Amino acid sequence: MRITLIPLLLVLAAACVPALCGKGEQLVLQPEAPVETRSRFAALDDVRLLANGLLQLGQSLREFVQKTKGQINDIIQKLNIFDHSFYQLSVLASEIKEEEEELKKTTVVLKANNEEIKGMSFEINSKVDNILQEKSQLQNKVEGLEEKLSSLSHGLVTSEQLTEITGLREVIYSQERSITELLKAVKEQSDQLNHQKLQIKIMEEKLTVDTLTQETIERMPEIFNGDAPTLTPYLTSSSPSTTDMMNLPSDCSDLFNRGERASGLYAIRPTGAEPFMAFCDMSKDHGATVIQRRRDGSVNFDQIWEKYENGFGDFQGEFWLGLRKIHSLAAQVNSVLHIQLEDWKQGRRFIEYRCNLSGPENNYTIHLTHLSGELLDPMSNHSGMMFSTKDRDNDNHQDSNCAHNYTGGWWFNACGDTNLNGRYFHMRPKGRSERKRGIQWRPGRKNSYSLKFTQISVQHVASPRTISSTSVSSEPGVFL
Numbered sequence: 001m002r003i004t005l006i007p008l009l010l011v012l013a014a015a016c017v018p019a020l021c022g023k024g025e026q027l028v029l030q031p032e033a034p035v036e037t038r039s040r041f042a043a044l045d046d047v048r049l050l051a052n053g054l055l056q057l058g059q060s061l062r063e064f065v066q067k068t069k070g071q072i073n074d075i076i077q078k079l080n081i082f083d084h085s086f087y088q089l090s091v092l093a094s095e096i097k098e099e100e101e102e103l104k105k106t107t108v109v110l111k112a113n114n115e116e117i118k119g120m121s122f123e124i125n126s127k128v129d130n131i132l133q134e135k136s137q138l139q140n141k142v143e144g145l146e147e148k149l150s151s152l153s154h155g156l157v158t159s160e161q162l163t164e165i166t167g168l169r170e171v172i173y174s175q176e177r178s179i180t181e182l183l184k185a186v187k188e189q190s191d192q193l194n195h196q197k198l199q200i201k202i203m204e205e206k207l208t209v210d211t212l213t214q215e216t217i218e219r220m221p222e223i224f225n226g227d228a229p230t231l232t233p234y235l236t237s238s239s240p241s242t243t244d245m246m247n248l249p250s251d252c253s254d255l256f257n258r259g260e261r262a263s264g265l266y267a268i269r270p271t272g273a274e275p276f277m278a279f280c281d282m283s284k285d286h287g288a289t290v291i292q293r294r295r296d297g298s299v300n301f302d303q304i305w306e307k308y309e310n311g312f313g314d315f316q317g318e319f320w321l322g323l324r325k326i327h328s329l330a331a332q333v334n335s336v337l338h339i340q341l342e343d344w345k346q347g348r349r350f351i352e353y354r355c356n357l358s359g360p361e362n363n364y365t366i367h368l369t370h371l372s373g374e375l376l377d378p379m380s381n382h383s384g385m386m387f388s389t390k391d392r393d394n395d396n397h398q399d400s401n402c403a404h405n406y407t408g409g410w411w412f413n414a415c416g417d418t419n420l421n422g423r424y425f426h427m428r429p430k431g432r433s434e435r436k437r438g439i440q441w442r443p444g445r446k447n448s449y450s451l452k453f454t455q456i457s458v459q460h461v462a463s464p465r466t467i468s469s470t471s472v473s474s475e476p477g478v479f480l
């Protein structure tokens with residue numbers, strides 16, 4: 001632009017200078033002019049020359065304006081492209097909104113950047129608008145000048161008109177300067193845009209990584225497929241002295257009756273069975289032998305028959321005592337099955353059943369009679385059921401393996417409304433089929449809900465037991 005403009009101005013100056021010299025009083029006082037008419041003709045020639053120069057200037061200005069317009073169109077097109085990518089980015093942002101809290105935070109940052117860029121493009125647009133306005137003003141001036149030139153062919157160039165020409169020249173210079181500034185600003189803006197785009201790209205990559213991490217965390221319980229540690233086996237008579245072995249309490253209730261009040265691990269020996277270690281939960285009224293505890297999902301309960309028969313887990317955390325040991329406990333007279341449950345909102349509540357558990361020859365069939373408690377009873381429906389694991393299907397369902405579908409070993413019916421050996425979920429799973437696999441206690445076929453804490457224990461009382469809510473432990477246990 002400057003390249004075309006400068007020669008133009010030179011032409012203008014060349015055309016203009018003689019015209020200036022031949023103009024006004026100077027022209028009249030010119031001593032060489034012999035005849036007045038001749039000098040008048042000469043003056044007219046100069047005016048024509050000036051007019052020609054100005055016409056050329058006008059034309060060049062028009063070209064210049066058109067060229068600028070072309071460049072401005074280019075800029076607008078580029079801005080449209082940017083706007084398009086902003087749109088795509090906002091679509092992306094709205095997709096991301098559906099993600100978890102952490103992702104939302106990052107999206108907000110991304111959106112803020114988007115807004116910033118939009119603001120910048122708006123700024124550029126308004127600058128371009130200003131330039132366009134100035135251009136049209138300039139064009140108007142040029143047109144006005146052309147009109148004046150045509151009128152000049154009838155008269156002389158006045159000093160007023162000369163000032164206007166000089167003014168015009170200044171306008172052109174200032175135009176050029178502001179266009180250069182504009183181009184510089186546009187370049188700066190596009191540099192900044194590139195920088196922003198880069199940052200957005202970096203953020204997008206980070207988002208992808210975050211999403212992956214999130215998915216990994218969510219899938220953790222699913223991929224958790226480990227083998228649970230086997231619980232301590234039966235005690236052999238070689239460890240403590242034989243007389244000690246003969247003197248062992250038959251269970252935790254017996255131990256309580258002997259005066260022990262501290263919860264913890266003790267050696268017990270149910271009637272007619274081998275001695276073994278068991279966790280005793282001592283309340284102020286009685287002792288209970290704990291046969292199952294869930295509290296943090298640290299142990300995988302989706303185990304095979306052999307594991308459920310012998311026991312697994314960790315006495316200090318989560319465990320299943322084992323069907324053989326449970327059988328020896330629950331085969332004694334007046335066995336009471338005490339179940340404590342806690343959901344994610346309320347405190348612990350309990351339910352009690354009179355219980356009789358058959359041995360391995362009957363696949364540990366359970367017999368339950370509801371006694372009392374604060375919880376509704378969906379468990380009676382499991383009475384008379386054999387124990388099932390994913391590798392030993394003894395349930396009442398014709399076509400399904402309940403232990404396989406719901407995970408964990410249990411006295412599945414078809415499949416029934418309880419499974420306290422299901423999967424431990426820290427978060428509510430999204431899919432229904434996944435939710436069904438949780439730790440269930442669904443009286444009245446309520447929706448699947450996975451519990452936070454469970455403890456099943458066996459107590460023995462002098463027959464016949466009078467059950468009342470004050471006689472059983474509903475205080476917070478020693479575990480949480």
Ligand SMILES: *[C@@H]1O[C@H](CO)[C@@H](O)[C@H](O)[C@H]1NC(C)=O
Binds near residue numbers: 331356357
């Ligand atoms: C347990 O059930 C079996 C079979 O039904 C029965 O033979 C046994 O006497 C019962 N034991 C107790 C203590 O109720």
Ligand SMILES: *[C@@H]1O[C@H](CO)[C@@H](O)[C@H](O)[C@H]1NC(C)=O
Binds near residue numbers: 361363394
């Ligand atoms: C115990 O379970 C096994 C394997 O599922 C089965 O074959 C057997 O018949 C069951 N025993 C009884 C008494 O039903």
Ligand SMILES: *[C@@H]1O[C@H](CO)[C@@H](O)[C@H](O)[C@H]1NC(C)=O
Binds near residue numbers: 397400414415
């Ligand atoms: C158990 O899973 C099988 C296979 O996915 C399915 O066909 C069956 O309906 C499920 N049964 C129950 C009781 O959910």
Ligand SMILES: *[C@@H]1O[C@H](CO)[C@@H](O)[C@H](O)[C@H]1NC(C)=O
Binds near residue numbers: 413414415416
């Ligand atoms: C007991 O369970 C069976 C099969 O799971 C079901 O059809 C029946 O309705 C249940 N009965 C009660 C009282 O919940």
